[in-house]
Amino acid sequence: MKGTVTVKTLAKELNISIATVSKALNDSYEISLETKQKVWDLAKKLKYERNPSASNLRSHKTKTIAVIIPEIANNFFSLAINGIEEIARKRDYHVLIYQTHENSEIEIAFTDSLLSGRVDGILISVSSNTNNNEHFRELVKKIPVVFFDRVFEDIDAVKITTDDYESAYNATCHLIECGCKKIAYLFALNNLVTGKNRFTGYQKALEKYNMIYTNEMIVHYEKNTSKNYENIKAMVSGQKPDAIISSIEDLALPCYYVARELNLNIPKDLKIISFSNLNTAPLLNPSLTTIEQPAFEIGKEAAGILFKILDKKYFEPNENHILKSNLIKRESTSCG
Numbered sequence: 001m002k003g004t005v006t007v008k009t010l011a012k013e014l015n016i017s018i019a020t021v022s023k024a025l026n027d028s029y030e031i032s033l034e035t036k037q038k039v040w041d042l043a044k045k046l047k048y049e050r051n052p053s054a055s056n057l058r059s060h061k062t063k064t065i066a067v068i069i070p071e072i073a074n075n076f077f078s079l080a081i082n083g084i085e086e087i088a089r090k091r092d093y094h095v096l097i098y099q100t101h102e103n104s105e106i107e108i109a110f111t112d113s114l115l116s117g118r119v120d121g122i123l124i125s126v127s128s129n130t131n132n133n134e135h136f137r138e139l140v141k142k143i144p145v146v147f148f149d150r151v152f153e154d155i156d157a158v159k160i161t162t163d164d165y166e167s168a169y170n171a172t173c174h175l176i177e178c179g180c181k182k183i184a185y186l187f188a189l190n191n192l193v194t195g196k197n198r199f200t201g202y203q204k205a206l207e208k209y210n211m212i213y214t215n216e217m218i219v220h221y222e223k224n225t226s227k228n229y230e231n232i233k234a235m236v237s238g239q240k241p242d243a244i245i246s247s248i249e250d251l252a253l254p255c256y257y258v259a260r261e262l263n264l265n266i267p268k269d270l271k272i273i274s275f276s277n278l279n280t281a282p283l284l285n286p287s288l289t290t291i292e293q294p295a296f297e298i299g300k301e302a303a304g305i306l307f308k309i310l311d312k313k314y315f316e317p318n319e320n321h322i323l324k325s326n327l328i329k330r331e332s333t334s335c336g
Contacts, residue, residue, distance in 0.1 A: 005048045013042055027091065029313050061120050064094040065306060068110055068124040070102045070150070075249065075277040076295045077125065080148065083299025084123060091307055093120075102223070104130040111139050119143075121306045126150040128189050128221075144309040148302040149293070150194050158309070159320045160302045164194055167291045167325040168201030168245065171273045174289075174327065175243045176209050178335040180271060184241035185213065186232065186251040188221035198247045198275065217241060221251060229254045236262060242270060243333075249276035252288060272332045275325075286331030293325045 007025070011018045016035070024031045024039035042048075067084055069077045081097065088095045096119065100107040107127050114122060121144035126136075133152040139145055140157045148160040175183055185202050189195025206213055217239050219231045232254050235241075246252045252274035256266070264270045266286055273289045281288040301321055 005043075005046045009046065010039060010042055010048060013046075014038060027311070029311060061310075062118060063092060064096060064119045065303070066096045066098060066110075066114050066119040066122045068098045068100060068107065068122060070100050070125060070127050072097065072099050075279060076149070076293055079277055079295035080125075080299035080302075083296040083301075084303040085299075087300050087303035087307065093307075100127045102127045102129055104132075108135050111135070115139075115142055120310055121145065123148060123302050123306055126152065126192060128191060128195075131191055144306060146302050146306045146309070148298055150189065150192050153193050156318050158305050158318070160298050160305070160323070161194070161320060162293045162298070162323050162325045164197035164325075165201040165204075167275070167327070168198040168247070169205045170201075170327055171245055171291055172202050172205030173208070174329070175245070175271055175273065175333060176205065176211070178243075178271065178333060180243040181211070182217070182239070182241045183211070183213070183243040183245060184217040184219070184235060184239060186219045186221065186244060186246040186248075186255075188248040188251065190220065195247060202245055214239075219251075221248065225250075225254075229257065233258045233261065236264070236270070244270065244272050246272070246274035246276075249274055249278050249290075252276055252278075256284065267332050267334045271334075273327075281328070282330065284332075286334070289330045289333040290328050291325050292328055294323045298323055 007018050007021050011021045014021070020031060020035065021039055024036045025043065027036065065088060067081060069081070071077060085095050098110045100110065104127050107130065111122065123146050125148050128150070133155055136152060136155050140155060146158045146160065147155070149162070151159040151161055172183060183206070185199065187195065187199055217235065219235050222228055222231070228251060232251070236258050244255055246255065252272065255272050259266050259270050266272060273291065275293070276288065276290045277292055277295050278288070278290065281290050301323065305321070
Protein backbone atom coordinates (compact mmCIF):
# COMPACT_ATOMS: atom_id res chain seq x y z
CA MET A 1 0.00 0.00 0.00
CA LYS A 2 1.41 3.39 -1.00
CA GLY A 3 1.47 6.51 1.14
CA THR A 4 1.32 7.02 4.87
CA VAL A 5 -0.79 4.54 6.79
CA THR A 6 -3.19 6.34 9.12
CA VAL A 7 -6.03 5.46 11.45
CA LYS A 8 -8.36 6.32 8.58
CA THR A 9 -6.51 3.79 6.39
CA LEU A 10 -7.00 1.02 8.94
CA ALA A 11 -10.66 1.91 9.41
CA LYS A 12 -11.31 1.78 5.67
CA GLU A 13 -9.54 -1.57 5.26
CA LEU A 14 -11.49 -3.15 8.12
CA ASN A 15 -14.76 -1.38 7.30
CA ILE A 16 -15.14 0.00 10.81
CA SER A 17 -15.21 3.52 12.21
CA ILE A 18 -12.12 5.63 12.85
CA ALA A 19 -13.20 5.93 16.49
CA THR A 20 -13.27 2.14 16.87
CA VAL A 21 -9.78 1.82 15.40
CA SER A 22 -8.46 4.56 17.67
CA LYS A 23 -9.95 2.94 20.77
CA ALA A 24 -8.63 -0.47 19.74
CA LEU A 25 -5.12 0.90 19.28
CA ASN A 26 -5.36 2.35 22.79
CA ASP A 27 -6.54 -1.00 24.21
CA SER A 28 -9.86 0.48 25.35
CA TYR A 29 -12.16 -1.75 27.41
CA GLU A 30 -15.03 -0.59 25.14
CA ILE A 31 -13.68 -2.65 22.23
CA SER A 32 -13.85 -6.45 22.05
CA LEU A 33 -10.63 -8.46 22.08
CA GLU A 34 -11.50 -9.88 18.65
CA THR A 35 -11.79 -6.40 17.09
CA LYS A 36 -8.63 -5.23 18.86
CA GLN A 37 -6.71 -8.17 17.48
CA LYS A 38 -7.88 -7.45 13.92
CA VAL A 39 -6.78 -3.82 14.26
CA TRP A 40 -3.43 -4.74 15.81
CA ASP A 41 -2.73 -7.38 13.16
CA LEU A 42 -3.51 -5.01 10.29
CA ALA A 43 -1.52 -2.18 11.89
CA LYS A 44 1.47 -4.48 12.12
CA LYS A 45 1.01 -5.76 8.57
CA LEU A 46 0.76 -2.26 7.09
CA LYS A 47 3.54 -0.96 9.39
CA TYR A 48 1.28 1.65 10.91
CA GLU A 49 3.11 4.15 13.11
CA ARG A 50 1.05 6.34 15.37
CA ASN A 51 1.84 10.02 15.71
CA PRO A 52 2.54 10.39 19.42
CA SER A 53 2.41 14.18 19.38
CA ALA A 54 -1.01 14.31 17.76
CA SER A 55 -2.29 11.53 19.97
CA ASN A 56 -1.09 13.26 23.11
CA LEU A 57 -2.69 16.54 22.12
CA ARG A 58 -6.04 14.87 21.54
CA SER A 59 -5.95 12.87 24.77
CA HIS A 60 -4.23 15.51 26.92
CA LYS A 61 -1.88 12.75 28.08
CA THR A 62 1.89 12.86 28.39
CA LYS A 63 2.25 9.13 27.58
CA THR A 64 4.71 9.07 30.47
CA ILE A 65 4.59 7.51 33.94
CA ALA A 66 6.96 8.01 36.85
CA VAL A 67 8.48 5.33 39.06
CA ILE A 68 9.78 6.51 42.43
CA ILE A 69 11.97 4.02 44.27
CA PRO A 70 14.47 4.11 47.17
CA GLU A 71 17.43 2.83 45.14
CA ILE A 72 18.12 1.45 41.69
CA ALA A 73 21.10 -0.68 42.80
CA ASN A 74 18.79 -2.91 44.86
CA ASN A 75 18.10 -6.13 42.92
CA PHE A 76 14.43 -6.13 43.86
CA PHE A 77 13.82 -2.68 42.41
CA SER A 78 15.84 -3.41 39.26
CA LEU A 79 13.61 -6.40 38.55
CA ALA A 80 10.44 -4.45 39.41
CA ILE A 81 11.44 -1.70 36.96
CA ASN A 82 11.89 -4.34 34.23
CA GLY A 83 8.34 -5.55 34.88
CA ILE A 84 6.97 -2.01 34.81
CA GLU A 85 8.78 -1.20 31.56
CA GLU A 86 7.47 -4.33 29.87
CA ILE A 87 3.88 -3.21 30.43
CA ALA A 88 4.63 0.44 29.60
CA ARG A 89 6.26 -0.45 26.27
CA LYS A 90 3.13 -2.27 25.16
CA ARG A 91 1.22 0.94 25.77
CA ASP A 92 3.82 3.17 24.04
CA TYR A 93 4.51 4.87 27.36
CA HIS A 94 7.79 6.33 28.56
CA VAL A 95 9.00 5.54 32.08
CA LEU A 96 10.84 8.11 34.21
CA ILE A 97 12.84 6.67 37.12
CA TYR A 98 13.37 8.72 40.30
CA GLN A 99 15.67 7.53 43.08
CA THR A 100 15.03 8.86 46.61
CA HIS A 101 18.07 7.34 48.35
CA GLU A 102 15.75 6.53 51.28
CA ASN A 103 15.19 10.27 51.85
CA SER A 104 11.60 11.36 52.49
CA GLU A 105 12.34 15.02 51.67
CA ILE A 106 13.65 14.07 48.22
CA GLU A 107 10.61 11.84 47.83
CA ILE A 108 8.22 14.72 48.53
CA ALA A 109 10.13 17.04 46.19
CA PHE A 110 9.81 14.49 43.38
CA THR A 111 6.07 13.98 43.82
CA ASP A 112 5.43 17.73 44.06
CA SER A 113 7.32 18.36 40.80
CA LEU A 114 5.37 15.61 39.03
CA LEU A 115 2.04 17.28 39.79
CA SER A 116 2.81 19.92 37.15
CA GLY A 117 1.50 17.60 34.43
CA ARG A 118 4.80 15.97 33.48
CA VAL A 119 3.36 12.46 33.94
CA ASP A 120 -0.01 10.72 33.77
CA GLY A 121 0.52 8.61 36.87
CA ILE A 122 2.99 7.51 39.52
CA LEU A 123 4.22 4.15 40.79
CA ILE A 124 5.98 4.47 44.13
CA SER A 125 7.76 2.39 46.73
CA VAL A 126 8.08 4.51 49.86
CA SER A 127 11.47 5.36 51.37
CA SER A 128 12.27 3.70 54.68
CA ASN A 129 12.54 6.91 56.72
CA THR A 130 9.09 8.21 55.73
CA ASN A 131 7.15 8.77 58.95
CA ASN A 132 4.32 11.05 57.84
CA ASN A 133 1.85 9.76 55.27
CA GLU A 134 -0.22 12.96 55.11
CA HIS A 135 1.62 14.06 51.98
CA PHE A 136 0.58 10.88 50.19
CA ARG A 137 -3.02 11.25 51.33
CA GLU A 138 -3.11 14.53 49.39
CA LEU A 139 -1.09 13.18 46.47
CA VAL A 140 -3.54 10.38 45.62
CA LYS A 141 -6.33 12.96 45.34
CA LYS A 142 -4.48 14.80 42.57
CA ILE A 143 -2.93 12.11 40.36
CA PRO A 144 -3.31 8.34 39.83
CA VAL A 145 -0.89 6.57 42.20
CA VAL A 146 -0.16 2.89 42.80
CA PHE A 147 2.05 1.85 45.71
CA PHE A 148 4.18 -1.28 45.46
CA ASP A 149 6.29 -3.28 47.94
CA ARG A 150 6.64 -0.50 50.53
CA VAL A 151 3.20 0.92 51.21
CA PHE A 152 0.96 2.72 53.69
CA GLU A 153 -2.02 0.61 54.76
CA ASP A 154 -4.30 3.53 55.64
CA ILE A 155 -4.07 5.43 52.35
CA ASP A 156 -6.93 5.14 49.87
CA ALA A 157 -4.91 3.79 46.95
CA VAL A 158 -4.14 0.47 45.26
CA LYS A 159 -1.22 -1.41 46.82
CA ILE A 160 0.86 -4.28 45.43
CA THR A 161 2.70 -6.15 48.17
CA THR A 162 4.11 -9.56 49.08
CA ASP A 163 3.28 -11.91 51.94
CA ASP A 164 5.92 -10.43 54.26
CA TYR A 165 4.44 -11.81 57.47
CA GLU A 166 4.02 -15.33 56.12
CA SER A 167 7.47 -15.30 54.49
CA ALA A 168 9.27 -14.34 57.70
CA TYR A 169 7.16 -16.81 59.67
CA ASN A 170 8.05 -19.69 57.33
CA ALA A 171 11.72 -18.73 57.28
CA THR A 172 11.85 -18.76 61.09
CA CYS A 173 10.07 -22.11 61.23
CA HIS A 174 12.58 -23.51 58.73
CA LEU A 175 15.45 -22.55 61.04
CA ILE A 176 13.72 -23.99 64.09
CA GLU A 177 13.03 -27.24 62.26
CA CYS A 178 16.74 -27.36 61.42
CA GLY A 179 17.48 -27.36 65.15
CA CYS A 180 18.19 -23.68 65.77
CA LYS A 181 17.56 -22.57 69.35
CA LYS A 182 18.64 -18.93 69.33
CA ILE A 183 17.60 -16.94 66.27
CA ALA A 184 18.65 -13.30 65.91
CA TYR A 185 16.93 -10.77 63.69
CA LEU A 186 18.27 -7.87 61.60
CA PHE A 187 15.47 -5.29 61.58
CA ALA A 188 15.01 -2.78 58.75
CA LEU A 189 12.09 -0.80 57.27
CA ASN A 190 10.71 -0.46 60.78
CA ASN A 191 8.75 2.70 59.86
CA LEU A 192 6.80 0.80 57.22
CA VAL A 193 4.23 -1.98 57.36
CA THR A 194 6.62 -4.10 55.26
CA GLY A 195 9.25 -4.17 58.00
CA LYS A 196 6.69 -4.52 60.79
CA ASN A 197 5.02 -7.51 59.13
CA ARG A 198 8.35 -9.27 58.64
CA PHE A 199 9.30 -8.78 62.27
CA THR A 200 5.87 -9.93 63.47
CA GLY A 201 6.20 -13.10 61.38
CA TYR A 202 9.51 -13.82 63.10
CA GLN A 203 7.99 -13.20 66.54
CA LYS A 204 4.93 -15.39 65.94
CA ALA A 205 7.01 -18.34 64.72
CA LEU A 206 9.11 -18.18 67.89
CA GLU A 207 5.94 -18.06 69.98
CA LYS A 208 4.60 -21.16 68.23
CA TYR A 209 7.64 -23.13 69.38
CA ASN A 210 7.72 -21.53 72.84
CA MET A 211 10.98 -19.77 72.04
CA ILE A 212 11.89 -16.25 73.10
CA TYR A 213 14.14 -13.49 71.90
CA THR A 214 15.70 -10.54 73.70
CA ASN A 215 16.24 -7.00 72.50
CA GLU A 216 19.96 -7.75 72.48
CA MET A 217 19.34 -10.26 69.66
CA ILE A 218 17.78 -7.59 67.44
CA VAL A 219 20.02 -5.37 65.30
CA HIS A 220 18.45 -2.28 63.75
CA TYR A 221 19.57 -1.12 60.31
CA GLU A 222 21.57 2.09 60.01
CA LYS A 223 22.60 3.96 56.87
CA ASN A 224 26.27 3.68 57.83
CA THR A 225 27.49 0.32 56.49
CA SER A 226 30.46 0.20 58.88
CA LYS A 227 28.10 0.76 61.80
CA ASN A 228 25.87 -2.09 60.62
CA TYR A 229 28.87 -4.40 60.46
CA GLU A 230 30.03 -3.45 63.95
CA ASN A 231 26.53 -3.84 65.39
CA ILE A 232 26.10 -7.30 63.87
CA LYS A 233 29.55 -8.35 65.06
CA ALA A 234 28.84 -7.13 68.59
CA MET A 235 25.51 -8.97 68.68
CA VAL A 236 26.96 -12.24 67.36
CA SER A 237 29.93 -12.04 69.75
CA GLY A 238 27.79 -11.23 72.76
CA GLN A 239 24.60 -13.25 72.16
CA LYS A 240 26.10 -16.16 70.20
CA PRO A 241 23.00 -16.90 68.08
CA ASP A 242 22.93 -20.07 66.00
CA ALA A 243 20.92 -18.38 63.23
CA ILE A 244 20.21 -14.94 61.77
CA ILE A 245 17.28 -13.68 59.70
CA SER A 246 18.01 -10.51 57.74
CA SER A 247 14.99 -8.46 56.72
CA ILE A 248 16.88 -6.83 53.81
CA GLU A 249 19.71 -7.99 51.56
CA ASP A 250 22.01 -5.10 52.56
CA LEU A 251 22.47 -6.75 55.97
CA ALA A 252 23.09 -10.28 54.68
CA LEU A 253 26.63 -9.92 53.32
CA PRO A 254 27.98 -8.34 56.55
CA CYS A 255 26.92 -11.56 58.30
CA TYR A 256 29.35 -13.50 56.11
CA TYR A 257 32.18 -11.11 56.94
CA VAL A 258 31.37 -11.29 60.65
CA ALA A 259 31.31 -15.10 60.58
CA ARG A 260 34.71 -15.17 58.86
CA GLU A 261 36.24 -12.72 61.31
CA LEU A 262 34.89 -14.63 64.31
CA ASN A 263 35.93 -17.96 62.76
CA LEU A 264 32.34 -19.23 62.67
CA ASN A 265 31.32 -21.89 60.17
CA ILE A 266 28.21 -21.26 58.07
CA PRO A 267 25.90 -23.17 58.48
CA LYS A 268 27.36 -25.38 61.25
CA ASP A 269 27.82 -22.56 63.78
CA LEU A 270 25.59 -19.93 62.24
CA LYS A 271 22.76 -20.29 59.73
CA ILE A 272 21.67 -17.28 57.65
CA ILE A 273 18.46 -16.40 55.79
CA SER A 274 17.80 -13.09 54.06
CA PHE A 275 15.01 -11.35 52.21
CA SER A 276 16.85 -10.88 48.93
CA ASN A 277 16.67 -11.01 45.16
CA LEU A 278 20.46 -11.16 44.84
CA ASN A 279 21.35 -12.98 41.65
CA THR A 280 24.69 -13.83 43.25
CA ALA A 281 23.10 -15.61 46.23
CA PRO A 282 23.77 -19.08 44.76
CA LEU A 283 27.43 -18.12 44.17
CA LEU A 284 28.23 -17.11 47.75
CA ASN A 285 30.26 -19.53 49.85
CA PRO A 286 28.19 -21.10 51.20
CA SER A 287 25.22 -20.24 48.98
CA LEU A 288 22.68 -17.98 50.70
CA THR A 289 19.17 -19.13 51.58
CA THR A 290 16.84 -16.36 50.45
CA ILE A 291 13.24 -15.23 50.65
CA GLU A 292 12.81 -14.15 47.04
CA GLN A 293 10.01 -11.75 46.22
CA PRO A 294 8.36 -11.90 42.77
CA ALA A 295 9.79 -8.49 41.92
CA PHE A 296 9.28 -8.64 38.15
CA GLU A 297 5.66 -9.74 38.60
CA ILE A 298 5.09 -7.00 41.20
CA GLY A 299 6.30 -4.43 38.67
CA LYS A 300 4.02 -5.80 35.97
CA GLU A 301 1.03 -5.93 38.32
CA ALA A 302 1.59 -2.39 39.58
CA ALA A 303 1.92 -0.99 36.04
CA GLY A 304 -1.12 -2.95 34.85
CA ILE A 305 -3.27 -1.52 37.64
CA LEU A 306 -2.03 2.02 36.98
CA PHE A 307 -3.03 1.75 33.31
CA LYS A 308 -6.45 0.45 34.32
CA ILE A 309 -6.86 3.57 36.42
CA LEU A 310 -5.70 5.77 33.54
CA ASP A 311 -8.17 4.00 31.22
CA LYS A 312 -10.90 4.59 33.80
CA LYS A 313 -11.58 0.87 33.99
CA TYR A 314 -13.17 -0.59 37.11
CA PHE A 315 -10.97 -1.07 40.17
CA GLU A 316 -11.33 -0.88 43.95
CA PRO A 317 -9.57 2.29 45.21
CA ASN A 318 -8.19 0.59 48.31
CA GLU A 319 -7.55 -2.92 47.00
CA ASN A 320 -4.41 -4.73 48.11
CA HIS A 321 -2.81 -7.27 45.78
CA ILE A 322 -0.61 -9.73 47.70
CA LEU A 323 1.85 -11.86 45.74
CA LYS A 324 3.63 -14.89 47.18
CA SER A 325 7.35 -14.89 47.94
CA ASN A 326 9.44 -18.05 47.72
CA LEU A 327 11.85 -19.50 50.28
CA ILE A 328 14.88 -20.77 48.35
CA LYS A 329 16.75 -23.16 50.64
CA ARG A 330 20.50 -23.21 50.05
CA GLU A 331 23.66 -24.16 51.91
CA SER A 332 23.59 -21.31 54.45
CA THR A 333 20.75 -23.08 56.30
CA SER A 334 21.70 -26.67 55.56
CA CYS A 335 20.31 -29.02 58.22
CA GLY A 336 22.88 -31.72 57.51
